Structure formats: C-alpha cells, structure tokens
Amino acid sequence: MMNEKQMKEKVQPKSITSPDLKRKTTLVFIVVAALYLYSTYKTESTLPEFIKSFPRMIEMFGGFFPPNLEYVSRVIPALVETFYMAIIATTISTLLTIPFCLLAARNINTNKITNQITRFFLNIIRTIPDIILAVVFVGVFGIGAFPGIIALIFFSLGILAKLLSDTLETIDMQPLDAMRASGANSLQTIWYGVVPQILPQFVSFSLYVFEINIRASVVLGLVGAGGIGLLLDQQLKWFRYDNVMMLIIVIFFVVVIIEYISSKIREAIV
Amino acid sequence: MRYELPPKKKISTSKKLKYTTIAIAIIAIFFVTFTQININWERIFSDRTINNFSRVIPQLFSPDWSTFGKVMEKMVETVFIAYAGALMASIIAVPMAFLAARNMFRFRIISSLGKWLLDAVRAFPELVFAIIFVATVGPGPFAGVLAIAINSTGMLGKLYSEVIESIDMKVVEAMEANGANKTQVFFYGILPQVIPEFLSYAIYRFEVDVRASSVLGIVGAGGIGFLITIAVANRNWDEVGMILLVIIIVVTIIDYISSFIRKRLV
Amino acid sequence: MIEFKDISLVYPNGTQGLKDINVKINEGEFVVIVGLSGAGKSTFIRSINRLVTPTDGELIVDGENILTYNGRDLRRLRTKIGMIFQNYNLVKRSSVMKNVIAGRLGHTGTLRSIFNLYSKEDIGLAYESLKRVNIEEKIYNRADELSGGQQQRVSIARVLTQKPKYLLADEPVSSLDPPTAHQVMTYLKQINKEDNITTIVNLHFIDMAMEFADRIIGMRAGEVVFDGPASTVTEKTFEEIYGRAIREDDMVGGQD
Amino acid sequence: MIEFKDISLVYPNGTQGLKDINVKINEGEFVVIVGLSGAGKSTFIRSINRLVTPTDGELIVDGENILTYNGRDLRRLRTKIGMIFQNYNLVKRSSVMKNVIAGRLGHTGTLRSIFNLYSKEDIGLAYESLKRVNIEEKIYNRADELSGGQQQRVSIARVLTQKPKYLLADEPVSSLDPPTAHQVMTYLKQINKEDNITTIVNLHFIDMAMEFADRIIGMRAGEVVFDGPASTVTEKTFEEIYGRAIREDDMVGGQD
Amino acid sequence: ACGTSNNGNNAGTNNAGTNNGAGSGEEAGTEKPDKLIMGFVPSTESDKIADTVEPLAERLSEILGVEVEGSVMTNYTALVEAMGSGKVHIGFVPTFAYIQANERYDIEVILKSIRNGSSSYKAQYLVRADSGIESFADLEGKIWAFGDITSTSGFLFPAVQLMQEFDIDSTDALQQDFFAQTVAVGSHDNAALTVLDGDADVATTFDDVRDVLEADYPEVKEELVVLGYTDPIPNDTISVIPSLDPAFVEEIKQAFLSFNDDEEMIEIMNDVYRWTGIDEASDEEYDIVRDVARLTGYEG
Numbered sequence A: 001m002m003n004e005k006q007m008k009e010k011v012q013p014k015s016i017t018s019p020d021l022k023r024k025t026t027l028v029f030i031v032v033a034a035l036y037l038y039s040t041y042k043t044e045s046t047l048p049e050f051i052k053s054f055p056r057m058i059e060m061f062g063g064f065f066p067p068n069l070e071y072v073s074r075v076i077p078a079l080v081e082t083f084y085m086a087i088i089a090t091t092i093s094t095l096l097t098i099p100f101c102l103l104a105a106r107n108i109n110t111n112k113i114t115n116q117i118t119r120f121f122l123n124i125i126r127t128i129p130d131i132i133l134a135v136v137f138v139g140v141f142g143i144g145a146f147p148g149i150i151a152l153i154f155f156s157l158g159i160l161a162k163l164l165s166d167t168l169e170t171i172d173m174q175p176l177d178a179m180r181a182s183g184a185n186s187l188q189t190i191w192y193g194v195v196p197q198i199l200p201q202f203v204s205f206s207l208y209v210f211e212i213n214i215r216a217s218v219v220l221g222l223v224g225a226g227g228i229g230l231l232l233d234q235q236l237k238w239f240r241y242d243n244v245m246m247l248i249i250v251i252f253f254v255v256v257i258i259e260y261i262s263s264k265i266r267e268a269i270v
Numbered sequence B: 001m002r003y004e005l006p007p008k009k010k011i012s013t014s015k016k017l018k019y020t021t022i023a024i025a026i027i028a029i030f031f032v033t034f035t036q037i038n039i040n041w042e043r044i045f046s047d048r049t050i051n052n053f054s055r056v057i058p059q060l061f062s063p064d065w066s067t068f069g070k071v072m073e074k075m076v077e078t079v080f081i082a083y084a085g086a087l088m089a090s091i092i093a094v095p096m097a098f099l100a101a102r103n104m105f106r107f108r109i110i111s112s113l114g115k116w117l118l119d120a121v122r123a124f125p126e127l128v129f130a131i132i133f134v135a136t137v138g139p140g141p142f143a144g145v146l147a148i149a150i151n152s153t154g155m156l157g158k159l160y161s162e163v164i165e166s167i168d169m170k171v172v173e174a175m176e177a178n179g180a181n182k183t184q185v186f187f188y189g190i191l192p193q194v195i196p197e198f199l200s201y202a203i204y205r206f207e208v209d210v211r212a213s214s215v216l217g218i219v220g221a222g223g224i225g226f227l228i229t230i231a232v233a234n235r236n237w238d239e240v241g242m243i244l245l246v247i248i249i250v251v252t253i254i255d256y257i258s259s260f261i262r263k264r265l266v
Numbered sequence C, D: 001m002i003e004f005k006d007i008s009l010v011y012p013n014g015t016q017g018l019k020d021i022n023v024k025i026n027e028g029e030f031v032v033i034v035g036l037s038g039a040g041k042s043t044f045i046r047s048i049n050r051l052v053t054p055t056d057g058e059l060i061v062d063g064e065n066i067l068t069y070n071g072r073d074l075r076r077l078r079t080k081i082g083m084i085f086q087n088y089n090l091v092k093r094s095s096v097m098k099n100v101i102a103g104r105l106g107h108t109g110t111l112r113s114i115f116n117l118y119s120k121e122d123i124g125l126a127y128e129s130l131k132r133v134n135i136e137e138k139i140y141n142r143a144d145e146l147s148g149g150q151q152q153r154v155s156i157a158r159v160l161t162q163k164p165k166y167l168l169a170d171e172p173v174s175s176l177d178p179p180t181a182h183q184v185m186t187y188l189k190q191i192n193k194e195d196n197i198t199t200i201v202n203l204h205f206i207d208m209a210m211e212f213a214d215r216i217i218g219m220r221a222g223e224v225v226f227d228g229p230a231s232t233v234t235e236k237t238f239e240e241i242y243g244r245a246i247r248e249d250d251m252v253g254g255q256d
Numbered sequence E: 001a002c003g004t005s006n007n008g009n010n011a012g013t014n015n016a017g018t019n020n021g022a023g024s025g026e027e028a029g030t031e032k033p034d035k036l037i038m039g040f041v042p043s044t045e046s047d048k049i050a051d052t053v054e055p056l057a058e059r060l061s062e063i064l065g066v067e068v069e070g071s072v073m074t075n076y077t078a079l080v081e082a083m084g085s086g087k088v089h090i091g092f093v094p095t096f097a098y099i100q101a102n103e104r105y106d107i108e109v110i111l112k113s114i115r116n117g118s119s120s121y122k123a124q125y126l127v128r129a130d131s132g133i134e135s136f137a138d139l140e141g142k143i144w145a146f147g148d149i150t151s152t153s154g155f156l157f158p159a160v161q162l163m164q165e166f167d168i169d170s171t172d173a174l175q176q177d178f179f180a181q182t183v184a185v186g187s188h189d190n191a192a193l194t195v196l197d198g199d200a201d202v203a204t205t206f207d208d209v210r211d212v213l214e215a216d217y218p219e220v221k222e223e224l225v226v227l228g229y230t231d232p233i234p235n236d237t238i239s240v241i242p243s244l245d246p247a248f249v250e251e252i253k254q255a256f257l258s259f260n261d262d263e264e265m266i267e268i269m270n271d272v273y274r275w276t277g278i279d280e281a282s283d284e285e286y287d288i289v290r291d292v293a294r295l296t297g298y299e300g
Ligand SMILES: Nc1ncnc2c1ncn2[C@@H]1O[C@H](COP(=O)(O)OP(=O)(O)OP(=O)(O)O)[C@@H](O)[C@H]1O
Pocket: C011, C012, C013, C015, C016, C017, C035, C036, C037, C038, C039, C040, C041, C042, C043, C044, C252, C253, C254, C255
C-alpha cells in the first residue's frame, strides 16, 4: 500500500517538461553556445568593434545614396545579358532535373542503389561553390557567357534536384495507390499522379532558381563571365557607390518582380 | 457499345486570349534569348577547348597535397565564419520573419513592408556587404561573419516567414478559445510548431553559408575564397583541385551531420 | 446560462451562417446539436465563445451580452468556456503535459507562462485531469505519438485543466472508430455530470445523440428546426432535421 | 471468385497484419468487413489487388494464385479489380474528368495516355460513369472544389470507368456525414446489383453494415472471428467482434 | 606626356617630402598604434600573384618593435575603404587605386616597389604574328581585349595613348568608333589568351605577360608579338593613412628601405612578390597617372 503511494508520488510531475527533455535541451544549448564562443574566437569577432563601427557603417551606406539614376542606361544591357544566361541555364537545368529528382526521391525510386548513387552525385555538385564552378569553366572554355551558363547549370541542378526530390517525398501517395490499383504502369502513375501534384512547386522552384541564377551571375561576373557582375566589379573599383546602388536597386526590382510572377503563377496553378 | 460524349469544356475567349498571349510571350522570350546570346560555338568546340581541357582537368584531379595544410586551415576558418554568421542570422531572422508573415498581423501592409525589407537585404550581393564590413571592422574573418550574417538574415527571414504562414492556425484558435492572450498563444501555439523547421532551415543555411563564404576572401574577409582567387590567377589548377577536394569533403561531412540532426528535429 | 436572442450571423462572403436563433441553454444541460454538413452547427457553437461573432441579436452568457466583448473581457469569457475540436487541435510537437497545461493559460500571467513557472496546484491539476481520462502515463510523450482517441482524451484533459463552466465540443468523435467514440462521449458525459459543466456537443451520429443527450437541437440551413428533450426524439425527427429524403446532391462544403 | 487459403501477412516491422485467413467470396456478393481499428480490414482488402503481399498461403482470384504475380500479370489483375478509398485518393489538382479517365489507364498504352489520346469510347464511358453517380455537371471542375461526398462519387465513377469485375472499398464513407454516407453506399449497392460486380467493403458503421451487406465478415487482431450472412447478425455479434466491452485504452493506431 | 618618375636610385637619401600630399592640407596625424595592420593587394601587373604577406610582416615587426599583422586581399576597394576607416594603416596599393585612395582619404604614398630593377613598368600591345597589324593605325576597326577598365596598364595608359595619337576625345568614342568591339576579360592573362585564341585582335597587358603564359602555352612568344609600348607607369605603392604620427611613418619607411640592404629579404621579396627592391616615392610621381585617368573620364 505504502509502496504504491510512493510510486504515485514519484510519478507526480514536478515540472511540465520531462527531466529527460530538459537535460537534452540544456546539453544542446551548451554545445551550440560553446561552438559559437569558439568560432567568435576563431573569427576574431569582437562585439565592441562591431558597435564602434556603427557610425562608419552608416557613413559608408550614405555613400550609396542617392543612387545614380542615369546609370540605369548602362545597367540594362548588362542585365539583359545576365538574363539571357540565367534563362538558358534555368531552362536546361530544369529539364535535366526531372530524371535526377525522380531518381533521388525515395518514395518514387524504391531501388536503393540507383537512389543512393543519384543522391551522392547531387550532393557532390551541391557542395561546389559557384565561384569555383565558374573559374574552372572559364579555364576550360575561355571568357564569355558560355562558361557562365555551364557553371549556372551545374549550380542550379544541385539546388533544384534537391528541392524537388524533397518535395516529391512529401506528396500524397494515396492517389498513386489508386492509379496502381487500377492497373496503371509506373510512367502513367507518375504522369497522372505525381506531375499534377508537384507542378506548382516545380514552377515556383524554377523561378526561385532563376532568381538565384541572376544573383549568382553577380559572382560569375567577377571571374569574367560577363553580365551585371562585371559592372559591379568595375563600379566598385571606381568607388562609384552611387552606381553600385543603382545596380542593386535594379537587382532588387528584378527579384521582387520574379517573386511576384512566381506567386501569380502559383496562384494560377495551385 | 456507344456512349454519349461529354460537352466540350468551355473556356471564355478572354481567357483563351490571355493564355495565348502568355504562351506567345514565353516563346518570344526564349526565341530572343537563344538568338541573341553571344556564344561562339566554333570556338567552344575548337582545339583550344580540348587543349584547355587537358591542361585544366587532369590537374584538377591530381590535387597538390603540399598545399593541404594551408587549404585546410582556411577551410576551418570558413566553417567557423559560416557557423557564427548563420547562428547570428538564425536569431535575427526570427522577429523579421514574424513581421513578414501574412497570418501574424491583421494589417497586410506590415507583412508587405517586412517582405520588402527582406528582399532588399537579399538584393545586396554578399561581396558588397563584405567590402563594407572590411572597411568598418577591418580586414579579417569577422567582417566575413557579419557579411554572412546579414545576407543569411534576408534568406532565412523569407523562409521562416513561409513556415509561419503554413502553421496550423486551428491550434492557435484552440489556444484563443481557452482564454490565452497573444503572447501566450505565441509561445504555446506558434513557437512549438515552427521551431523544428526554423532550426532545420538554420542548419540548412549553415551548409549554404559554408559555400557562400568562399567569395568573401576576395576582399579580405577571411575564408577559403582568397586561396581560390590566388590559385586561379596563378593558374595553379592542382591547387584548385586540392581546394575543391577539401570543400567537397568538408561540406559533405557537414551535410551528413546536419541532415542527421535535422531528421531528429522534425 | 446561455441565451441566444434573435441571433443571426452572415459571413463576410455573404453566407448566412445563423438565422434568427432563439435558444436558451440551462445550467448543467448536455445538449447535442445535429444537422447536415453546412447546417450551421459549428457556427452556433463558435458563437458562444466568440470564435465567430454574430452580426445581429444578443448572446447572453451569465447575464451579460458577450457580443460587445473585446480584449480582456473576451479572454475572461473564454477562460470559463472550454472547447474540444474534431481534430483535437493539439500542438502536435509539444508534449502531452505542455498541451494540457495550456488549458491554464487564461489563468496564468504571461511571464510566468512563458518561463513555464506554473504553480504546484496547476501542475497537479493538469496531472489530475490526465488521470481522469486515463492517459497519465503518456504525460511526456509528444502529442503526435498518440492515437486519435488518445489525442482527443488529451484535449479533454486540457479542457478539464481549464476548469470551465461551459464546455463546447465541435464533432469531438467524428475522427474516431465507434468504440473509441463511445468511450470519449462517455468521458464527456461523466464530466458533465460530476462537475456540473454545461455541455454543448455537435454530433453526426444519430445513435450517439440519442444515447447521450439530455436535449437535442436540430439545425438546417442556419435555423433551429427542432429543439426538445432527447426522450421525445424519434427516427422521424431526424428525417425531418436532415430533410425529407436524402438529398440529390450533398450539401456544400462536405467536411473533410 | 476470390479465395483466401491460409493467408498470413507479417509487415516488415513484425506486425502481424493477417493470420491464417480462410475465406471464399463468391461472384456478385456484397461483403462487408467490420472490426476495430487495426484489426486488419485494410490489409485484407489490399491483399486482393496486391497493394500488399501476403507472406504466406495462397490467394486465388479467378482460379489463379495471384501471390506469384509480377509486372504485367499484376497490372492485368489490377485492371479487373476496382478500388475505392476512404480519402477518395483523387489527384486534387486535376479535373474530375482527368481523375475519372485515369480509371482507364490500365487499358491504355503509355504514350496514348501521356498525350491524352483516349478513344471516343473511353471518353464516353467516363462521362457515362459520371452520369451514373449524378455528378456529370462537375466534369471540368477541379477535384478539390468538390465536397467530400462528391469526391467519393467521382472516385466511384473512376472505378466504373475501369469496368472491373471486382470492387474493393476501404472505408468508403467514414469521412462523410450520415445522409451522404448512406447515399454513397446506395450507389455502391446499386452498382453491385446492376453490373453484378463482386463488392467487398470495410465499414465502421454497424447500422450500415446491417443495411447493405449480403454477408458480414468480422475481424479482430488479423483473424476472421465472424463470417456469415447479414441476416444472422445481431447486436451481440458486433459486441463479440469488437471485444467484450469498450476497451480501457483505445487500440493502437487510431485512424485519423 | 613623358614620365619623370623613372629614377632608379636605390639609395636611402631623402629627396622627397613625405607629408606634402597633393590633396591634403590637414594637420599631421599623431597615431601610433600598438598593432600595425598592413593590407596587401598583390599587383596583377606582375607575373606572380602573392598569397601571403607573412615574411614582410614578420621582419617589419622585428624592426619596428610593434606587432604587425598582414592581410592579403585581391580587391583593392575593400583595402582603400579599410584604410579610410583607419582599420588598416599601411597599404600596398596598386597604381590607379592609389590615386583614388589619395583622392578619397588623403592616403599618402611613401614608397614604391622596384621590379626587374625598375620602379616603373610599361604596358604592351600584343597582336598575333600572322595578323598583318603593323602599326597603331592598323588597329582601327579591330577587336580590343583588356583585363579591366580600372587596370592602369591594361586600359588607362593604352587608351590615352591611342586617344592622343588619333585625336579621339573620349574612351567611349575610342571603344565604339575606333575599335569595332572591346572586351573586358578580367585579367591580363586572359586578354593575351583571347588574342591567342583569335577572339580579339589586340590585347593590352603589362610587359611582359607572355613570360607568365609560356609555361602553359609554349607557343605564345612565337604567335603573339609586341606591337608597341606605352609610356612608363610608376610601380605600385606602399602608402600610409594620414592619421599616423609622421615620425612613426618615417620609421616605417626606413624599415622598408632597410630591406634593400638585406640579402635574404630581397630574395624572399623576389620569390614571393617579384620585387627586387623598394624605392622612395612621392605623390607627384603619380600625377602622370592622374592625368591619364582624368583623360579617360575618371572624375577624381
Ligand atoms: N469562415 C467562413 N466564411 C464563409 N462561410 C463560412 C465560413 N465558415 C462556415 N461558412 C459557411 O457557413 C455555413 C455553416 O457552416 P458551419 O461550419 O457552421 O456548418 P456545420 O453545420 O458545422 O457543418 P459541418 O458538419 O460540415 O461541420 C456553411 O454554408 C459554410 O460553408
């Protein structure tokens, strides 16, 4: 009798989180914080330095204003070139993505071996920074838009295939059951059951990748792949921050417009 | 057996017009793009390319191990820059995200402003931030940390706000139904729903930042990017190969660790 | 006591959710509301704790018209009205305990609740509530690790922890299999009797309505078309509530 | 004819889904399977079209053991077995017509189906099926614009388009309100009689089981614990199937 | 215009004032930091691009008795801005960057590098041997490749030389009317390679980029020939920020100059930076670059 009561008391909770969870949370917190402290040491981060730098930061930002509106006339042609590169790269990588993401999605491709191989390959591509891709392809193909496009294709393929295969893994598998139950083969099942479900994401991810490509081409310009990146580099070297700001504003509008289109398209097909 | 056929689907002419216009516009864009882009195909498929190929690629695949030490050192620095930057961003992005999420404030204008602010931050190339921070806190990895932090804030803020927009508002309703106030609803109804995704995105961002910080070295903001630029300028492709190898291995390890952690989170 | 006086509700999109409702619900009653999908059952229930706000009439709870309530008053009202939902509406990723203690949020200061500083009483009460629905051993499990029936019991425990005067339940058992549904209804009835909590439940199941209700209210197209003690209800009454025959097309907005 | 011969099924995680099942289902029968959540009803049904594969025994459909089927044979089998699901399993973003014509995928070449090149017959058949369940005017609506009852009718139309010899339905009405559920069951029964399609249905609702079934099979913990004509079934039978009393704790894996 | 800055005397004589910079009328600084930050932008007008400033920093620290920290970056905007903020005290600033830095933040040159025994260098025009181009006049209507429009030898000096020779009044006119097309290809190497590949007709680079390329492209010296040279361009600078104490600046200057007498150090500098010595320099020597830059439309 006494024993039972003791047990009851033991069970009676003292706090609303389990002691186990509390211990785990504390541990994780300590690890994260310790790593952070160590990295501030490694990266010589000093908060006072940062605070002291504030006035200068504002002063420098001040140099970006007012943007030089006239510079737009120079930005547009470069932007168009960037657009060409981004459009081609996005289109090609979007097409290339389809087989890759189907192979990489665990619920669609149940063959462990091909699945793992695809994932491994995609992971490798994704680890390579865009600037290295650009540099290597410029080394091979010489200066120009072509190496830039190839670099962007690789770069976006990694991102897109990953995003899409993750989405594929979250689709509603029930309709596929229904297709299979009525005797449809794999291709039919994908076409009728999978495609309609991921089409909106497919489109919006493609636009997202397009946006990333526009931004990545800023980096590509640095290594001679043309487009707005080249302008950015030049104007920074001339200390023409008003022109740089104009460039950024143009990029900003491009990003906003793409986002707007993307949300419109999503609304139209969701 | 013959069956009656269904009526044809009705599409209004205005819709038809709209779709045709869009289709034509898209085709036009592609047409212009592919005809206007300046690519010299002959040049690309020339002996030169083959020469270059055999000059660059074999070296890339025979990494220069003598540089391993310094590459590794810079890579470690890169990882720490990314870590500190991503962590800062993952915290600053939280309030920004709530500001930008459509379902958190009654007034649409707040979320629109929030979204615009995040877009504006994202429009700034990392390199520009890096220059500003090198100028203000001096050259060194700290400038890189700040550049990464502010840039990631833009991206994470956007991702977070999408998470917030997708939460189960019924739970919020249930909290409201038992008399909880806004703050309490936030801590009991909203946070538990979003925290795992937030963490997961933050970790994902950390992975991305490891790659992103490779640009910072160009302006002296630390990290491996500097080695890349110098090696390429000197055409030391075997050193580039070494850098590539180290990046792939380190990032892959981080990927595995982080996907392991993320799996346990959700 | 809850009293609907000429209550109407028109949704912003023009749908008439409620039409001239006049109903008085007494202390301690166990009222079951039945009606087709889209009849306005949820709207009726949600008006009482102002999750929706009727556009016309007066809704009197404990002698005050709650339609004028705002902010603090509204929270005070909600604190004394518990609610149970069809899909349990638990925070899936929080522990059972955290979900249950959320029932006390209305009684707890903001800061205290943020830092999880609950009084021993509150914690004890939450635990007690879990025991009442026989689910105390799952206290630190995550809500999404439980089966449907268990989740619904947690949500009952949450309401018990709130110590409400009134209890609203919007189709509390339609996601459960019959024996489990029966069990959940039994718990509700038991609470209604033991704690004398006035209970209003929406149900799709005719047999359960008959079994548990003191009083049945039938709704159709936003109006009350039947209101009487469960004992006077026959199969025919239901046929009337649901419309003469089964309709050609099922109503708008089938639940799912 | 479908015959289960000593069928057992163990899921990869060790759960025993079916245990020594011996059942013979005759042409044109309307069989209802009842049992608690987790009893194995879905597993039973899904074995018949090999959405799951029993690990032991023989499952004879039209004289052949289907457990050895693979690839082409399997698709041929599935082409003659229609299936209806609790959550309708429609592609939400596709139109009603596209969902219904999907019933003919098993009869159509891959290329033709990808480019939407269906024969006039197939299209007519799909339209005919939609008319049979009275939903032809929604033909070009998207599936997610329909109410639950309407969606379920579309999924019946999809099955009709398939022209199956057998029809499996896994809790076809548990997401619907009673009148709508009744209506859907009526359609199923009607098809069963008019087209002489052997029909096997899982149900949670005792009253409906009694109303529609020719024959009732009761399952508990993977085993068949009752099998007999609906006319011989009493309330007591159900109590036996569901276990003596309502259990203390609801079963594992409550549906939701 | 002919440069007068080409004085090869390596002696430590002090023949130019260090504190009478063109743009600055401000009082001399007083700062004497305990930690000297030194920023280095390796000159791209050199055949080897240094990736470290360590050896220099170490020796400097020994001589000056203060900690010296070095930082290498490949983009001079950040360096100039950091010097403007006082975050970096000494900068190895390339020629054109220097005039901008001086303009913006009164950063003052104290020394300049000596490469191959000379404290100036030239830009060269490279054309393919089989191109038939024999004079500058033949360049009309051709394709011009250069590294970058902010490059002193790659763009500024050749552009002005051609503008003066053919009486053209803006770089735009030069690029659009005189040449058929111009391409900015990022680096001197690339410019030369672009011509080698036949994608452009003339490249302007530092003298002599072909030495660098020879290892990878053995045929480069045969296939590319020099059409002409520009005027001498003063070498890249070692500059300091104005807030430093003049006496301390003098110390720094002497420390650097002392490397000229240090056999071992000269060797290191040659290995790492391709410097053969360090020379004193004054701001006026860079006037020629200012003039040229102004002619190209630089609004300094
Ligand atoms: N937020 C809303 N905005 C507009 N109309 C609504 C809203 N909520 C409900 N309605 C409409 O009001 C009517 C009554 O809905 P209510 O949810 O009260 O029905 P119900 O009886 O609870 O049905 P169910 O059994 O499907 O839950 C329906 O026609 C419904 O479509």
